[in-house]
Amino acid sequence: MNRVINEIERMFPNAKCELNHSNEFELVIAVMLSAQTTDAAVNKLTKDLFKKYLEPTDYLMVSDNELESDLRRIGLHRRKAASIKAASKMIFNDYNGVVPNTRQELMKLPGVGRKTANVVLGVAFDIPAIPVDTHVERVSKRLGLAEQDDNVLVVEKKLMGRIPKSKWNKLHHQMIFFGRYHCLARKPHCEVCKLLEYCNYISEK
Numbered sequence: 694m695n696r697v698i699n700e701i702e703r704m705f706p707n708a709k710c711e712l713n714h715s716n717e718f719e720l721v722i723a724v725m726l727s728a729q730t731t732d733a734a735v736n737k738l739t740k741d742l743f744k745k746y747l748e749p750t751d752y753l754m755v756s757d758n759e760l761e762s763d764l765r766r767i768g769l770h771r772r773k774a775a776s777i778k779a780a781s782k783m784i785f786n787d788y789n790g791v792v793p794n795t796r797q798e799l800m801k802l803p804g805v806g807r808k809t810a811n812v813v814l815g816v817a818f819d820i821p822a823i824p825v826d827t828h829v830e831r832v833s834k835r836l837g838l839a840e841q842d843d844n845v846l847v848v849e850k851k852l853m854g855r856i857p858k859s860k861w862n863k864l865h866h867q868m869i870f871f872g873r874y875h876c877l878a879r880k881p882h883c884e885v886c887k888l889l890e891y892c893n894y895i896s897e898k
């Protein structure tokens with residue numbers, strides 16, 4: 694267990710959130726946009742989007758069609774536009790335009806699930822959390838930090854129990870980098886992996 698964590702930490706000492714943002718509201722929008730697409734695709738879109746839309750009211754003042762059109766280059770753009778508008782409305786009306794900093798309140802925002810809330814807690818507010826995305830889930834299961842049939846909530850709880858709280862925020866980024874750049878879904882770099890002896894991947898195939 695410690696060996697697994699140590700090796701992931703050693704491999705990616707500079708891992709961090711790869712979604713470009715300059716404040717917590719932009720982070721909420723970027724994470725909402727990242728569903729079923731890559732951070733690189735989101736960053737390409739938000740480069741212009743964040744110049745046009747600075748705060749919640751900016752999203753409320755445009756028509757549905759205009760926002761959908763601005764998001765068209767990204768997948769699920771209609772659904773994401775609707776969620777962003779609804780979340781902006783709630784942040785403006787219920788939270789005075791300020792993104793809330795508890796999981797419970799974040800998860801009240803339309804389009805914000807537990808994973809998104811955890812990202813915002815950890816990245817924007819430096820509150821310990823472990824967002825379980827596809828990389829964290831895959832890496833956890835391959836390396837025996839969770840079981841194959843665990844759902845994401847169970848994976849999150851197991852990681853929270855097994856990893857010191859002081860490491861949650863940083864290690865979650867390091868696990869994402871490990872999954873994104875080394876332990877890839879289809880062609881993991883097992884031939885150079887120092888964690889082979891701890892890995893269940895061979896028996897998965």
Ligand code: SF4
Nearest residue numbers: 876881883886892894
């Ligand atoms: S041995 Fe392969 S599948 Fe297992 S953790 Fe390393 S890279 Fe991933």
